[in-house]
């Protein structure tokens with residue numbers, strides 16, 4: 121007797137046996153996998169046999185992406201999380217417990233500061249923000265119950281560079297671990313584990329995936345810090361979407377090319393801005409005038425990243441005029457896209473800080489942050505020049521060169 125359509129249609133299929141492998145990876149959207157028998161299920165869930173059961177615990181697209189990221193960082197272990205913030209949360213939840221203390225750079229990404237100085241307090245974890253460019257101050261911030269120091273390789277928006285080797289040596293002498301948010305550099309510019317970091321956090325949303333169409337994060341680290349990570353990811357629900365992982369892996373395919381191109385253009389843009397009288401200061405670690413230039417030369421791979429910040433002499437009105445004039449550069453408070461974008465820290469990423477704190481850090485209403493893309497360097501410099509022309513003054517210097 122013929123089967124009924126309502127029975128045929130809903131039943132799961134088996135994939136055909138394939139003698140050839142697809143060149144592009146499939147997307148495994150399955151939330152759950154079929155186990156052969158209870159014994160296999162038990163071995164899989166206990167981690168005694170490799171394989172997948174439930175996608176919150178792991179899935180092939182996360183593993184494909186995570187394995188590439190692990191190799192990019194020379195890490196023993198890597199895990200892909202649902203966002204950069206969930207990767208940072210995974211670091212906190214796997215490494216810290218009530219009664220512990222965490223020291224954090226006072227220039228961290230805004231949400232990271234909120235997590236590490238506000239939210240952790242609700243879990244009984246204390247914290248101290250400190251200027252981690254100052255090693256003495258950093259040492260004073262370490263107490264007997266300090267377990268972790270969290271810094272960023274390159275800070276936002278002033279692009280200060282953390283001395284990872286010095287910070288690692290300092291904290292290790294006190295039995296403290298170093299976690300580094302490497303989002304603004306990425307592994308093509310800097311591999312923090314090589315300088316002694318214990319854990320690396322990255323927002324894959326930005327430079328790594330590179331197309332502004334996914335939200336993902338990465339946590340990687342050493343074997344000895346990893347024991348709680350898989351359990352934390354699954355139990356706190358920090359895991360990733362297969363489709364986002366697939367898109368990120370696709371974006372990652374061109375990361376080395378994108379970073380190389382964008383960093384070369386960023387240097388050209390920084391040099392151009394430094395030559396302009398409307399600009400009070402340019403922040404780019406590739407310029408000899410940057411306070412961390414020598415450190416950046418030692419710690420980076422010869423490139424200095426794709427982020428350039430600058431402060432206009434005439435403050436907020438000049439910044440508004442620049443943003444209105446720079447019609448080719450979208451105002452997007454994110455970074456790492458294919459196209460050049462700009463952000464205005466005082467009204468976006470740093471709006472939570474008081475005017476005084478912003479001033480003390482050197483972030484003014486006239487500060488603009490550029491995320492340099494992969495367009496031709498000539499067109500990026502021309503787009504920036506168009507923004508400066510919006511300030512309404514003739515510079516008398518003729519068209520930009522780069």
Ligand SMILES: *Cc1c(COP(=O)(O)O)cnc(C)c1O
Pocket residue numbers: 203204205206229232272276301303304322323324325326335336337
């Ligand atoms: C964007 C960002 C994060 C957070 O990443 P999401 O993927 O947006 O959650 C963390 N740190 C830095 C430096 C970032 O730029």
